[in-house]
Amino acid sequence: MTEALDRLAASMGIEPEYRDVRGETVRAEARTKRLLLAAMGVPAEDEAAARAALERLERDAWRNPLPPVAVVYADGGPGAVEVTLPAGTHAIGWRIALEDGAERGGQAGFGSLDRLDARELDGRRLERRRLLLPPDLPWGYHRLSLDPGGATASLIVTPGRCWLPPAAAEGRRLWGVAAQLYLLQSATDWGIGDFGDLRRLTELCAARGADIVGLNPLHALFTDNPEAASPYSPASRLLLNVLNIAVAGIPEFAHCPPARALLETPAFCARLDSARAASLVDYTAVAELKLEVLHHLFAACRDAADRSRWQDFAAFREAQGAAFARSCLFLALREHFAARDPALADWRRWPAPFRDPDSPDIRRFAQDHADRVDFHAWLQWVADEQLGRAAQAAAGMEVGLYRDLAVGADSAGAETWTDQAAVLSGVQVGAPRDIFNPAGQDWGLPPFHPRALRAEGYRSFIELVRANMRHAGGLRIDHVMGLQHLFCIPSGCRPAEGAYIAYPLDDLVGILALESQRARCLVVGEDLGTVPGGFRERMAAAGILSYRILSFEQEDATGAFHPPEAYPRSALAVLGSHDLPTMRGWWEGRDIALKARYGLVTDAEAAWQRDLRARDRAMLLEALRTAGLLGPQAPDIDALSRAAHGFLARSAALLAVAQLDDLLDEPEQVNVPSTILEHPNWRRRHAVPVEALSGHPGLETVAAIFRAERGRPAG
Missing domain, CATH: 2.60.40 (Immunoglobulin-like)
Structure with a gap:
């Protein structure tokens, strides 16, 4: 009997069962419940312990005259x-x-x-x-x-509802372009796309009447381990990726003799030329090049006779608050320990006093290494300034920059150190099995502790949303179902042994709506995968746009594609995403070939997926021809791309967004899920530089299609 365990698990938000993608009911195992409860700080090794823990929780709940936080909807009456x-x-x-x-x-x-x-x-x-x-x-x-x-x-x-641009109330439909910032190439880049490239791309899109420029997560990564390059497994979602800084765009660059001298040395120039010429981002080379010069520019700013720039930095730093300060301190600590021993890059292996952010040893470190902490904070200021300038280039757009919030941060990163009580250690977020991932997925990201989050008045969630709405007119929330529940896997277990943990949906949505209205930032929820019943309706009621990918918008039974007019108004429509093949890659089945090559599917599964893709290709052609966007002849990839983007443009969705990858006819996808070293994820650079995008037939043709269907005129 596990009656007490089941009641205790339910009281802590562990859901007893779920329905998988095949419609089968999967019950959470008793062992899984015990492991998840242990991670939440609630021991339940047997029924007696579970009964005792349940009694403690109930007594504690009755001892407090008020709950720690109450979220009230202003439009719902008193x-x-x-x-x-x-x-x-x-x-x-x-x-x-x-x-x-x-x-x-x-x-x-x-x-x-x-x-x-x-x-x-x-x-x-x-x-x-x-x-x-x-x-x-x-x-x-x-x-x-x-x-x-x-x-x-x-x-x-x-207010209960997120902000939407005035165009939404006027019945207009908007469009834009999405890009992975690190893939951009230009004459001035240092081997990776930077905020200067983003500003130029934004200006170019604005001139063509676009309303939005979509981006990958801009979260801080690990400069001491730059090859850990996934923007969806960052060091901190509160900070920016300093490798996106345009070094030559920093004011100190023009009058910093040590930096200028370095750039004139043949050895440095050769390294820079090599990084620029590479077809894949060499993150190690980029980090070494940029940080070498950024140290000089920091010293120039710190030591300048004119104190105005340093004072501006100090004012920025003060305004960012305690979470920002603690995160920058973490970066200096990690740098210090990782230099001594790479194994100490993980803060959980630091000496015990340094694992506690409030210890006297930490305070002494901050004093003794103030210059290093200042450097990391200064880098954030520079990155924020440059992102702000890119956002200014979008000032005439209905939305502007559209940022992306990852579902979690790396367990060895700043977020788990600075706010340890708010996350569950020994637990990873993932997904149950689906058609394309029959073993399920383990994303390796620790989730928020739902009770601790509520106990702190949702401070961590508020800071996270606020930081990622900065300089943005839109925010995409990766795996938005996490507002309701997350599939959690105890460390050492397979995804099949995971279970869902519930979160206070109404409270989190309410906070999201408040921050959205204040920042005038629309919200898009990436609602792919296993979506709970009624969830999309709840998001629509809160003004959160659904995320609709063309290749997923099909009838379950027949595979027929939904016509453009069937798309919900409260949605963003796209052809694909970073985890999916490009238009050419999908058409040619390159994603299936990659999964087979890397052993992600069996021969039988690969054959089934190829058969399914053949059906889907035929169904897509039928949908495009029914819409009058394609003739009876077999299309080449250019004709197919024009028709598919025309299909998106006609959709009823409020937003339609084209991927730069598809406009440039890239064959390979950016990321192959469930691979780490097998595939060069997050590295493939665009062959076409930003300067050559103006007049590029892929961009100009699709921009004209979108303008004709839903946009304002260019100008």
């Missing part, structure tokens, strides 16, 4: 907060300290409030009742306090 006090309590007073410094308050008879529940605890009878709040509270982050007792709680008032 909000309410649960209040737990001894039975017989007469009048209670409440006060709300508003975000802007104002106050609201009042009194209520406790016995007159709606009663929700009651319990005997420690010889006292406690009652839980519902306190109604004023209906006209402003949006924002406030503080609620009670009298008697002085209990306090965070009170978050949200």
Whole structure:
């Protein structure tokens, strides 16, 4: 019998079962529940331990007069907060300290409030009742306090719906171009696409009437281990990738003799030329080149007689707050320990005092290595400035830059060190089996601890959303189903042994809506894979756009492609993504060949996928011909691309976005999921430099198609 274990797991949000992509019910195993509970700090090695833990949780919940946080929807009528006090309590007073410094308050008879529940605890009878709040509270982050007792709680008032550009209300449809920043090539790059290239690409797209420029995650990676290049497994999602800095675009570059001298040495020039000429990003070479010069530029800024630039940096740093400061300190610590021993790049192997961000040893390190901490913070300021300039180039667009938020960060990175209580150690996020990944997936990313997240008033989630909406008019949330639940796999287990852990969906959506409205930043949820019933409807109600990929928009039974008018209005429509083949790659079945080559599928599975692709190619041709976008003749890839983009342009989706990969007819996809060393993931550079994009037939043709169907005129 596992009755107590099952009740305990359910109380901690571990879902008892799920339906996989084949419609089969999969039940969470008792061992999985125990391992996940242990990771949450709740021991349940047997039924007795589970019963004791369950009792502790229930008692703790009744001891607190207020929950740690309440999220109230402003458009849902008067909000309410649960209040737990001894039975017989007469009048209670409440006060709300508003975000802007104002106050609201009042009194209520406790016995007159709606009663929700009651319990005997420690010889006292406690009652839980519902306190109604004023209906006209402003949006924002406030503080609620009670009298008697002085209990306090965070009170978050949200509009409930995310921001959408005015064009949405006017019935217009928008379009844009998406690019992987690191793949961009230009005459001035240092072997990797940079923020200067992004500004030029944005200017070019704006001139053609585009409304949006989509990007890969810009999160900070590991400069001491640059070959760990996946933007979806970053060091920190709160910081930017400093390898995207355009070195020559830093003001100090023009008048820094050591930097200029370095660039005039034959050896440095040869290394730079080699990095620029490479068809794949050489992350190690790029990091060495850029950091060598950036150290000189940092010193020039720090030591300049004119203190204005350094003062601007200091003001930026102060405004970013404690999480930013702690993250930069982590980077200096990792640099220090990794230089001594590469195995110490993982903070979990540091000496014990350094694993605690609040220890005296950490404070001494920050003082003794202040210059190194300053350097990492300065790099973030420079990156932020340059990203801001790229965003300014999008000022005339309806949306502008459209950033991407990864589902998690590397377990050895800054996020897990700086905020250890907020994440689950010993657990990785992944996905259950699906048609194309029959063994399931383990992404190796630690998830948030849902209870700890709520206990801290969702501070970590708020900081994360806010950091990634900076300089952006749109934000794509990778695996947006994580707002409701995440598939979690205990360390050492196979994906088949994982289970879903639930998250407070309404609270997280409410916070997302509040930050979206404040930043005037629309939200797109990547809702591919196993999507819970009713989830897409909930996202649409919150103004979160669905993410629709052409090759997935088919009838389950026949494979027929949905016509353009069947796409939901509340959506972003694309041909593919970083994890999928390009248009040419899909048509030629290159993705299937790669999976077979790398042993990701059996011969039988590869044969089945090839047969399915043959059917899908025929169905796509039928859909394009039915739409009048393709003639009866067999198309070449250019004709197919024009027709497919015309199909997207006609869709009812609010946003249609073309991938630069497809406009340039790239044959190979950027990333092959479930590979690390087998394939050069995140490295393939574009053969066409940014300077040559103007007039390029792929871009110009598709831009004209999109403008004709949904855009404003070029200019």
